[in-house]
Amino acid sequence: MFSVRVPGVGSNRVARVLAAHRARARTLDDLTVSNPTRVGLSYPPSLLQPLADPAGLRYDPAPFGMPAARDAVASHLSDRGISVAPDRVVLTASTSEAYSLLFKLLCDPRDVVLVPQPSYPLFEHLTRLEGVVASPYLLEYHGRWELNVESVERAIEPRARAILFVNPNNPTGSFVRPTELEAVREVAAKHELALISDEVFDLYPFDDQARGTAGALVSEPDVLTFTLGGLSKTALLPQLKLGWILVGGPHTLVHRALDRLEFISDTYLSVASPVQGAVGALLKHTRPLTAQVCRRVRANMATLRGLVVQFPACQVLHAEAGWYAVVQVPATRSEEALVIELIEKDGVLVHPGYFFDFPREAFLVVSLLPEPEPFASAMTRVLSRASG
Ligand SMILES: Cc1ncc(COP(=O)(O)O)c(C=O)c1O
Incomplete structure (x- = not known):
């Protein structure tokens, strides 16, 4: 049954x-x-006051989110040195939901996505629930974590559709290094695969000088990329259910992806209006x-x-x-x-x-x-x- x-x-x-x-x-x-x-x-007791703004009484459904909310996310990221146009920001209810939208966009049932190992245990469920197969590539510890690029190449197969990064990774706490990123993006370009980079922990480096490569795929010229983040870690408000996908890559491919993503997001319209109205203020007050x-x-x-x-x-x-x-x-x-x-x-x-x-x-x-x-x-x- x-x-x-x-x-x-x-x-x-x-x-x-x-x-x-x-x-x-x-x-x-x-x-x-x-x-x-x-x-x-x-938490400041008044932190959630912006959610009570009467503007939230009005419902203007928008598949990718309200323009002001997408602007607010783009402006927050720009303050952190990540430059993204608001029309390439897609709001979701969470990072988990972002994965499910992207697997719908990129994969047919039994298609394959490459995931780092060791990494985030939820990948097993997120892929399985979309009828997608998670195939591991290896992170290896040699005094520090290194991404084994050969294992990425070995995991490529005809049904592969995307390579996932968690940058910095959970639980190893390792950033993807510039050389590793470059090697994997070459593999992705050669096999026409998308890159998905989960960067929910990028605000939490142990050393201010070593901030890693988070944000690097937003301005990628050749490969279709999706960079993920959200209020859950960026504003420490997981209960508000607002995340984002930043779409990068060659212009034509980005637009083909956005057209399809719009169809999927329009089917669910899952981000509540009050949190979209409040996101700009929340991102400011949670620093x-x-x-x-x-x-x-x-x-x-x-x-x-x-x-x-x-x-x-x-x-x-x-x-x-x-x-x-x-x-x-x-x-x-x-x-x-x-x-x-x-x-x-x-x-x-x-x-x-x-x-x-x-x-x-x-x-x-x-x-x-x-x-x-x-x-x-x-x-x-x-x-x-x-x-x-
Ligand atoms: C790597 C990673 N991505 C995503 C999430 C979940 O984010 P969200 O609450 O936005 O679904 C977590 C939660 O711990 C995580 O570890």
Whole structure:
């Protein structure tokens, strides 16, 4: 009766242990938290006032979003050094929705998109729900993460339609380097593939001097490109459901893509008018908040690097940006066994590396968003258990 696009629904062992732990009302330090509204940031109480503007009482449906909202996004990006014409800004309800629109635009059922590995676990669901196949290319760690361009070439096949970047990547925190970007865009040009670059974390470099290649594909001359971002990370307001796609590439191809994308967006019209009316003000008023998160993730990363010195069997992998840290731990038991022990004995939740398709064990992925004191205390328990 049901579509094979939806996998059999059932919980895994970690989820069952976690549910049992919570049912016993035991406390838990959550080092997987990715929801910025739940980590003690001080949001100005009046921040959402622009949503109450009476202009939001009027509905003027526009497939790509209201012109003023598209202008506001383009102007915000221009302040960050990313120059894009407002008529190449397409508003969506989220980055996840942007992927689903783009897979509809570019792929027939069973077509292939190339995704980085390790990377964002939701790709498995986002592709599967569109009837598309995710084929991995490799990010490899040699003291820093490097994109294996040969693995991109190996993954190309007749049904390939697009190459995805996550720049900077979740959870490795690595930017795509200029040489890697250039090599992959050549592959894309040769095989007439589109490039999709998810840049939701680009406001969170660990070092102001090393800001990476985010934004580079917006002015791409030869290949059709789609650069993704949104309020979820850029303004720390995931609940408002507003994201964007910036379309780049040769003029004719961009217009052919926009015509088709308009048909798809017009079918859903999913971005609410009040948030479109408010987006310009929100992007202005959330700058102190994003600065708070930058300070938080940098401080927690420094704490982690300091702590790990006392646990020489563990290593924090080099990272450049984002909200996560990857810790390599001794592979004396499986990642799953360690994660379960950490829940049951230490009251700490972390992600196992296999969740992100690391090629081997044992890695743990931790969020750098929690408040500094609980982060330091929970992280000490994690390193101590992993080393034991
Ligand atoms: C790489 C990446 N892209 C997109 C998203 C989700 O963004 P949105 O809330 O706009 O769907 C996340 C969420 O953590 C992410 O890690």
